[in-house]
Amino acid sequence: MLNRFVVDLETSRQQGFEKHEAILSSAQGREVTVLHQGSSRTLINMCANNYLGLANHPEVIGAATRALGSHGFGMASVRFICGTQDLHKRLENRLSTYLGTDDTILYSSCFDANTGLFETLFGAEDALISDELNHASIIDGIRLCKAARHRYRHGDMENLEAILRTSQAARTRAIVTDGVFSMDGSVANLPAICDLARRYKALVVVDDSHAVGVVGPGGRGTPSLHGVEDQVDILTGTLGKALGGASGGYVSGRKALIDWLRQASRPYLFSNSLMPAICAGSLAAIDLAENSLEIRETMNHRVVQLRSGLQRLGFRVGGVDHPIVPILVGDAEAAQAMSEVLFESGVFAVAFSYPVVPKGAARVRLQVSAVHRPEDILQVLGALESFSHPRCHRL
Known part of the structure; x- marks a missing residue:
């Protein structure tokens, strides 16, 4: 096995694909x-x-430093045992208010949020329809669940509609897209996606990691940018980019959905809670993103x-x-x-x-x-x- 990896690494190096x-x-x-x-x-x-520019902003650093003194370095536990502090609940409530959703659940990263979302909410009777350029965490999250998997050509609404037509036997269907595509900087056509979702009775799931804090009124992301906040059913995102740049992710949406994730989402149930200082710094970052x-x-x-x-x-x-x-x-x-x-x-x-x-x-x-x-x-x-x-x- 090691010899195989040595050969593969050398091939990657010769092709110019090696990363440092x-x-x-x-x-x-x-x-x-x-x-x-x-x-x-x-x-x-x-x-x-x-x-x-919030990763080293004095208000973010100050909030995190104060929380380090008052709430400690880490929780040393998962949320449902003894790993939930008031800061975790404050951050979840603040994100819900900011994004205009019922409730929010925190994860250790948005990668975990996406891998924990699909396997928990969708089963073999369902269908997931994903943009071909979606982030790797969406791709891996969809692979983990038993739902039928479909990919539509990037931004191609005709191709998306054709898949929606042929997948109508599924119990629940969800269209899944990045809000902003990380490698291209392009923004998803959410108005067209939401229109198709209404016509074909599908959910809309948006990973807004590269949009929250950046686009839309108050930096509330691509649904706000396009005025379709009430038509997007599930939002995932990160605290590791515009909102302070540390780590942590979330899923935000209807309360019953979030409640079920708390009961059954494996990355949530079996991963340590976010560091309290990250929660405090992220709260300060959201205030800056919304008001500055x-x-x-x-x-x-x-x-x-x-x-x-x-x-x-x-x-x-x-x-x-x-x-x-x-x-x-x-x-x-x-x-x-x-x-x-x-x-x-x-x-x-x-x-x-x-x-x-x-x-x-x-x-x-x-x-x-x-x-x-x-x-x-x-x-x-x-x-x-x-x-x-x-x-x-x-x-």
């Missing part, structure tokens, strides 16, 4: 200090999900600056108006070369290749934060202005 973890010696922020080849380098950070319009406006200004600049340079850019700004390169080796050029120019941005994205769809995903300055974006654009690679073609 950068080691940071600083807090997450506008700049990060990266340990590289025995020395430290401070770089403009363009690859974090820290969209609102200036933070989102600053982020959006930087997004426009970066997107328009990359387009002027002739690069193919994915998504629209979202702080996920992928430069669509195609070739894995060319994407890695672009990442290295940026690194040498003082910019930290990671190349994505197979299996994170399909073969031939490699990219460098830039991610904008509210803490970025105009000169940071100019530094990125300056580094890329003269970039050339035989397998990276500009428009």
Whole structure:
């Protein structure tokens, strides 16, 4: 077995798919200090999900620090034994109020939320219809349950409707989609999805991890952005991106649904409770996300600056108006070369290749934060202005 892994690793390396973890010696922020080849380098950070810049915000850090003193380091237990504190209930209630739902249940991550959701709520008599570009946690969560599984072509409403027509014998059907697709920065067509769901009597499940805090009034996500809050049945999301950047996930929706997850969802029943300090910091982050319009406006200004600049340079850019700004390169080796050029120019941005994205769809995903300055974006654009690679073609 080990010999097989050695061969597979070498093949992956030769194809340009090998991934390396950068080691940071600083807090997450506008700049990060990266340990590289025995020395430290401070770089403009363009690859974090820290969209609102809250991962090192003094109010978030202060709330977490106070909770560390008052509530301790960890719960050393699962929720139903002795692992629920007042902070857990406050955070669940706050998320429900923020998202406009009946109730919310916390998980240790959104990956756990998605793997715990489908196997608990859907059985062999049901059908799940999933966008082909959904996050890996949705894919794995659906695999864990016994429901019939269908995939529709990304954003293709005609293909989705065709599947809805042919799956009407199922007891319960659910259309499952990311709110914002993490590799592309594109936003799901929720109005069309909700319209089809009404016509064919299906539920709508949205993973809004890259949207909450970022899009819609008050940062309430894609249902709020499209005005379909009352038509989305189940929301999943994370506290590890815009809402403070630590860890933790949730499922939010109707009370009976959440109550059943508390009784039967295995990742919830058998995983330790969230660290109390994370709950307190996340509460502060939600307040900032909801009430600090200036933070989102600053982020959006930087997004426009970066997107328009990359387009002027002739690069193919994915998504629209979202702080996920992928430069669509195609070739894995060319994407890695672009990442290295940026690194040498003082910019930290990671190349994505197979299996994170399909073969031939490699990219460098830039991610904008509210803490970025105009000169940071100019530094990125300056580094890329003269970039050339035989397998990276500009428009």
